[in-house]
């Protein structure tokens with residue numbers, strides 16, 4: 001059995017989940033290749049018995065460019081895939097939406113896995129709700145998922161379709177949030193980013209890390225956010241804070257937003273899916289990450 005795991009990962013958590021799932025698959029004797037999303041050769045997909053696709057959750061859903069990737073795939077009728085993601089407090093519709101878009105290509109999704117992880121974005125406080133994750137239990141679950149998916153694949157390919165799992169349940173609140181935070185809304189509420197020429201040292205890290213090649217520093221003026229998926233990773237990787245934006249408005253939504261996240265995380269903790277590793281009452285909403293980076297990178 002030959003598996004391919006495709007992942008998109010910026011801060012490394014989805015990649016870690018992908019590596020552990022791979023270990024689990026290999027422990028059962030299966031072969032497994034691992035490839036980042038931007039290096040996938042679509043023509044090679046047909047040569048795999050099982051494909052896994054993983055990403056972080058952005059705005060309660062899979063990243064916009066990953067959805068585009070799925071939509072541009074050729075017909076994959078009869079193929080078996082699994083989907084996974086890493087996320088902060090709320091997985092939202094990410095797994096379901098990936099599965100639904102894959103289904104339109106004829107794919108049967110035979111497994112779902114999600115993992116809590118620390119979160120960083122310019123507009124959120126840090127430490128945040130999920131800081132400390134993935135912990136040992138999260139990591140063991142990722143490996144166990146890899147071990148379990150192989151026998152499930154075997155039985156399904158022998159004809160036992162009853163083992164194809166239903167879509168994971170999603171709270172209606174997060175379905176509405178994902179619908180609201182569609183591409184158009186995100187585009188409108190996220191700050192316009194600019195490159196400060198005086199600060200820029202031309203290291204190229206922003207260009208390299210942009211998942212949609214939306215940045216070109218050498219042009220005059222520099223091209224930025226064209227296109228953009230609003231991941232803000234360019235701001236995060238710039239060592240000198242040369243990519244500037246006003247995150248005050250979006251950060252001002254944090255207290256209300258975090259109150260909703262706390263309810264969701266308390267419920268997840270009660271189900272045994274999440275462990276609080278930070279003191280929620282000590283989260284400092286005013287000191288969001290953009291401000292922290294400004295201090296650190298002066």
Ligand SMILES: Cc1cc2nc3c(=O)[nH]c(=O)nc-3n(C[C@H](O)[C@H](O)[C@H](O)COP(=O)(O)O)c2cc1C
Nearest residue numbers: 009010011012013014056057059060088089090119
């Ligand atoms: C722009 C942005 C939006 C995010 N939105 C969500 C979200 O809606 N729900 C969530 O649980 N985590 C959210 N996160 C946190 C990431 O999903 C989380 O940090 C993930 O583990 C990062 O994966 P990576 O290390 O593979 O890049 C967001 C992060 C960023 C940068």
